[in-house]
Amino acid sequence: MLPSKVEEMLRLALVAELTVIDASGRPITYPLIPLYDGRIIYMTSSVLFSEKLRHIKGNPKVSVALTDPTAIPSEPFHRATIQGDAVVVDDDLHSGWERLLPLWRAKEPVIDKFLKQRFGIPLFFERAVIEISPRKVFLFEEDSPESPKVFELAQTS
Amino acid sequence: MxxxxxxxxxxxxxxxxxxxxxxDGYPVSFATHFKADIEHSSFEVGPLSAEMLPSPGQQVNxxxxxxxxxxxxGYDERRYINVYGPAAVSDDRLTVRAETATGWDEKETPFFEYCERNVGRGLKYFEDVGSRPRLAAGWLFFIATRLxxxxATIIPVLLGAAVAASHGFFSWGLLGLTLLGGSALHLGLNVANDVFDDMSGADPTNVTPTPFSGGSRVIQYQLLSRRSMAMMSALFYAVxxxxxIYLAETRGSELYILGVAGILVSVAYTAPPFRLVNRGLGEAAVGLGFGPITTLGSYFVMAKEFSGEALFASLPVAIFIALVLYxxxxxxxxxxxxxxKRTLVVRWSEEGVVRAFSVAAATAYLIVALGVxxxxxxxxxxxxxxxxxxxRSIVRDLNEHFDHPYELMPAMQRNIGLHLFAGMLLVVGYVLEILI
Known part of the structure; x- marks a missing residue:
């Protein structure tokens, strides 16, 4: 289980920074919408922007940082980083990701409008799901922004 | 970047x-203060607590x-920058030398263009996972034919029939057949145009397609093969x-002349060796095909004769449909x-393109005023x-957003509406003439 403060941030966050590691060992960060079902952190990626998927397939170790007060309307505002192991689910790129629509819709209601017009940008809606099982959390609380509390988590898989 | x-x-x-x-091999990422040093192309980052410092010289992002x-x-104004380089550690601060950078700002590269520029990467991913892009059959037909x-066909067919009706000639059955034949030829042309634009490289090269331009993209997105599209086009032409042929045999052989002219214009529009669209003659070809030829054909089907009035009435419709292409x-x-592909827009300056649009639209209105x-x-x-x-609003937006395809889209949609509304109002004018 994630600390409740972090769960709340994940539920509110419009954007988080997913960091993956490329083949050369370099970290690469992508701003994405984080979705959370109480156990797993989900992100989706269009095949158009599939570099991150390749990197995760090569090295499943990732982190998700919650850093932007504009994108996370929680009071008081804290920051958090979740390290975990990611799996790319791409066996049904056309509609497999649609199971996450209820979580996605809650953060970006306009997605339904885009989806009705998916014929206009069909490849954007061919998407893989990134499932992240959290293993460690760094919580940067408002009163000590430089020194995080660290939580080691039991594996969810 | x-x-x-x-x-x-x-x-x-x-x-x-x-x-x-x-x-431990996991990425560490967190928010921090920074100061940009433009002169040295570097950043001072921190303060950081000792346990959050990277190793000296480590590559950071x-x-x-x-x-x-x-x-x-949801949200808008998306933009981000990623900077990579080695970090030098000094007490509780880092100096990061910016070596490479990437990023995206949707104000500079609109979302649709950003997507289009990455189509190759998306298709490669499909190839790697042994799959293919999909789209529901109905939608695929909708976009492949640009339904x-x-x-563009329905308006002149209705106009020709309305003029004929005002002269005392009308049949719903013949109207239905004319719409069917005209629509089939039009869809055949749309699909053929995609085939030839794919062969010439015009559509694959285009990274700023809109729903109104740049083709249907079904070939570029590998939703349909070029061969399937060619076969679909042939089928529409056959219908x-x-x-x-049926209408010409039953209503008059003069229709062969119009039919052959229509097919020749539609094929010559995009196919080699003529490629009228490449020679700045696309607008004239489209105006002729979806103006006088279709209107006169529709009139002839009803009346078994040609009409100068139908020809005159078709001129504003011809201009407006030419302006849609333009x-x-x-x-x-x-x-x-x-x-x-040397279209008129390619040949002329931005100012010239806008001015020609204004003149052409004004001419259409003058023709109607003169006709009355x-x-x-x-x-x-x-x-x-x-x-x-x-x-007027279309001209204004064309002038303002000439170099911004996605900001021009609403005006492009309105321009199609202009042809539709202006054409329908001409038809309604004839219906009122009959009824009143």
Missing amino acids: RAREAVKRSQDYPHAVLSYVGS LTFSHIRPVQGI PFLT GIAVG MNEVPDKPADSAVG TLRILPIYTLGMLVTIPMA
């Missing part, structure tokens, strides 16, 4: 996200990200020709130019003049 440019732009962001690979939340919608553009060529200008004054057209067709403000 150049590293120095990224350092400069980073100053617009309130914080950085520092990422590096920790000793600094990310600067921005969105604007929009209540009830909404069928109004159109069969209906045309404006849709604006976002395609760079791609068309690159492959030698000379008692060629019914007085009720003057109702078409209510679309003048619509035309």
